[in-house]
Amino acid sequence: MLRLTVISGMSKPGARAAQRTQAIGRHMMSTLSKTEDSVTFHSRGEMRIFKLNRPEKLNALNEEMIDLIRPKITGWRDSKAAGFIVSMGEGRAFCSGGDIFAVADSTTREETKHQGPAYFKKEFELDYLLATLSKPYVAIMDGITMGGGVGLSSGAHFRIVTDNTMWAMPETNIGYTPDVGATHWLLQLDGEIGTYLALTGERISGREVMNVGLATHYMPPSRIPAFLDALAEVDRIHAPKPVKKAPLSPLDAALVKASMSTSTSVEDVADNNEPSVTKTEEQDSQEEAEASNARELYFNAVRNVVLEYSEPAAKYESLFSGHLRVALDGAFSQKSVEAIMEYLEKLTANPSDVVAQWATKTLKTLKSRSPTSLKVTLQALRNARSSEKKLLPRLQEELAVASAFCNGASPDFVEGVTKAVGPKDKRGAPSWSPASVNEVSQEILDRFFKPDSPYRKSTPTLGFTKLQHASLSQYESGYNTFGLPSDADVKKLVEGASTDSTGSALTEREVLLAVVNQFGDRPEVVGKAWEVLQRNCEAIVSSGLGADGSPYLTWKPKTLQDYDERAVKGLSTDSW
Structure with missing residues (x-):
């Protein structure tokens, strides 16, 4: 058995936590340090795990955590010893979002205003790396999954939800706009469900997260430890026998074929310590074939374990189906926020009680959100729908809009964050400015979207060259390849x-x-x-x-x- 390695100087609480981890994990190897306490990293067989570890902050993603995770991901991505990656969170949250109060607070002072865009740049780059992994990536969304947590999990091939899962993109409630790839991922959902979730910030939980397409599988939370044990046994030589449906469909096979990579790196010495050698063309070809077989085994094996431990529903039931779904699409396909509200107003008198009650509740929700955020969010989604259907350019545009918020394009960002999560004596109902959607002018929207807007001028560029983008983008997985049909x-x-x-x-x-x-x-x-x-x-x-x-x-x-x-x-x- 591989024993847990603890770096000298670890505090007593850290040592006790290490002992608990050692008792739970069979064949577990983990390296922790004082600077790594906010994220822990574990190796079990060919599985690599990163676990967010700020339970007292609901695993809110701060800059330190991003800086810890990124080099691990790049090392695991390029390591022959790492077969697949799992993400999870400690406590009752997977990840409740970004450390948004620190960002909003930094925008109030000229000397720190640059920190917000710099944080978002790092966050979006990590999201992109996770979404373009050539190896199977499993996100266990057991708990609160909001904002930044959605960014960490949306690119996963397998997105697991439990009864504890509570999913939301609540940014319009804090005077901001959905980011972390929301203008890409939400457009993968059926009809206008993505627009509805983005504008309202509505929370959905449990199986419903899977039913609308935001996750691929549901699993009772009590099965997660055994699920991880089973994943730890997966390797390319002794792949588990097929469960339920072994053969990959043409769509899955295409994904696996696109997921072949022979690149290696020495970024993570613990995972890849093979000496560098000059290879012949024949050796390269042989290694490519071996990598191809390994990838297919990994995707098949991980999929089979996920199927074995997930729990199918007796039947499909979703709030967003039938009559209500048609009503939702009709409302949120309108060209403006004002038109959406007018449509919802008419639906409050619908002959279906379910539709009428939903419309009444949704209209009330929209009226409580930042009018500027609503209009910015709708335009961002509509712009993305007509743009290149790739994640990186959509993230870059989201970064420009985020920079505009940080540079004061709207006072609602600081107002909303302060009233929601600021000091307790300052919390309460926000005072939006402008106070109604009719008052949000085109001039205000231009601050966020015109390329020459002074509010966008300090937008950093996501750190991927054209060559890197071309290499990574081929691995962007189909959003529901392993989930429900759209x-x-x-x-x-x-x-x-x-x-x-x-x-x-x-x-x-x-x-x-x-x-x-x-x-x-x-x-x-x-x-x-x-x-x-x-x-x-x-x-x-x-x-x-x-x-x-x-x-x-x-x-x-x-x-x-x-x-x-x-x-x-x-x-x-x-x-x-």
Whole structure:
């Protein structure tokens, strides 16, 4: 058994913590120091773990933690000894966000104003490195996952949620705007769910985080220790036997193929101490083939362990489905915040009590948020949707908007943070300026988005060269490759545009079988696909019946009016 190594000079509390870790972890090796207490690093077999360790601060991500994590990630990424990476948090939070009060406070003094953009630069660079790992990355979001925690976890191939998970991007409530890649990741969600979550800052928890596409799997928190033990046994030679569905789908295979890397580094000597040698072209080719096989084994093996310890739902249930989902898309697809509010106002009289109550609550929430933040957030999302669909340029634009906030483009940032998390004697309801969305002028928005805006002029550049970006961006994983199918995935199957489709019309059963072939046979996978079909498809009566005796489908989304009419008649909208 590998024993825990403790650097000399560790405090008694640190030593006791080390002893507890040693008792829990089989085959665990960890190195801790006084400067590393805010993040701990562990090696178990070929698994590498970084654990956020500021439970008293809900693992809020400060600059020291970022500086500790980044070199470990680059070392593990390039090390042959490290097969895959796991992130987690100590206590009741995975990560509650960035150390936002320190950032907001620094913007109030000219001599420290540069610290905010510098912090965001480091944070966004770490998020990008994690999102472009060529090795499997597992994020265990067991607890509060907000803001900066969303940035650390969103790029993971496997995003695990539990009953303790509480997810949110609450920035509009503190006079700021969603960042850490939100303009990239939230646009991967179905319809306008991402816009809704960004503007409202709504909290969602447990399985619902997975059901909307923000996570890939649900796991009871009591299983996490055994799950980590099982992952510690994974290696490229003795990969676990397949569980449930072993073969990779074409989509997964494409991801694995794109995840081959033969690069090595000496940044982390503990993980990579092979001597540097000059290799022939034949040796390079052989190593590339070996790396390819290793990657495929790692992705298969990690996926199988995740499936073994995750807990499928008896059936798929999501708040954001059916009638409510159509209403949500209608509201948050509007071109302005004012139009969104007007649409919601009309929905408060909807014949469906569920829709009417949701609209009333959502309208109240939006009216409590910073008007400037709402307008900045909506424009940022709309701009991103029409821009290059790559993470790095979207992070760079988010950094420019963040810099504008730090440079005083709106007083709401300092006001919101102070009233939310500042000194207790200064907390309370914020006074936004301007006080209403109608008062947020184009001139104010230009401060954040015009390239020559003086508020953006000090924006730092994310530290990746074009060559590095080209190398790393190829590893950007499909957001829901290992999760539930999206509306777009199902639509491709129905319309014959998917690699798993026959290219001709399919029946409902044939579509569901194709979904299982691509995403696995978890009940929630089938349930999600069925809900998408009910909401978006109708039978082609004139085309006869398929081999299974049922009609073929065509993609024809149902309208809000369709749902309203059924609600008025008291008919079910679960099936048509």
